Amino acid sequence: QVQLEDSGGGLVQAGGSLRLSCAASGRTFSIRAMGWFRQAPGKEGECVAFISGTGISLYYADSVKGRFTISRESAKNTVYLQMNRLKPEDTAVYYCAASNRAVADKTRLTTYDHWGQGTQVTVSS
Numbered sequence: 001q002v003q004l005e006d007s008g009g010g011l012v013q014a015g016g017s018l019r020l021s022c023a024a025s026g027r028t029f030s031i032r033a034m035g036w037f038r039q040a041p042g043k044e045g046e047c048v049a050f051i052s053g054t055g056i057s058l059y060y061a062d063s064v065k066g067r068f069t070i071s072r073e074s075a076k077n078t079v080y081l082q083m084n085r086l087k088p089e090d091t092a093v094y095y096c097a098a099s100n101r102a103v104a105d106k107t108r109l110t111t112y113d114h115w116g117q118g119t120q121v122t123v124s125s
Contacts, residue, residue: 002028006096006116012086014125020081022096022116033103034072034079035059035112038092038121047107048094049081059106063089086123093118 008020024031032053039045049070050059060068069082079096096116103111 002026002031002098002100002114004096004098004114004116006094006119008081009094009119009121011122011124014086014088014123016086016123017082017084018086018121020083020094020096020119020121022079022081022098024077024098024114028077028098030100031077031098031114032101033099033106033111034070035097035099035106036070036079036081037095037097037109038090039095040092043092045109046092050103050106051079052103083121086121088123088125091121091123093120095119 003025004022006022035050036048037045038048048061048064051070067085072079095118097112098114099112105111
């Protein structure tokens with residue numbers, strides 16, 4: 001099975017930036033769409049960004065639009081989330097996700113086949 005390793009989290013001041021990375025192990029050419037989810041304690045999980053297998057279709061949650069950018073390298077086995085102008089409200093564990101099939105609902109957890117272990121992002125004020 002495909003393994004995803006997400007990384008890049010840390011502690012930053014409000015207004016700072018972080019770049020999260022998600023690397024798929026092996027020759028995972030079956031991967032199509034990928035996304036980033038986050039969950040803070042006591043809060044519902046939220047899809048913050050999505051990118052299609054072609055890289056053409058993009059989605060951002062309203063709460064991060066204009067501040068976060070999702071991208072993937074040409075091999076399509078690594079996805080990034082550039083997070084700028086971070087706010088304390090962005091504090092959460094961020095999870096990378098990947099789908100082997102066409103995506104009908106970008107924000108539905110069951111859409112995705114593989115998940116990373118999560119990386120902690122903490123934004124101080």
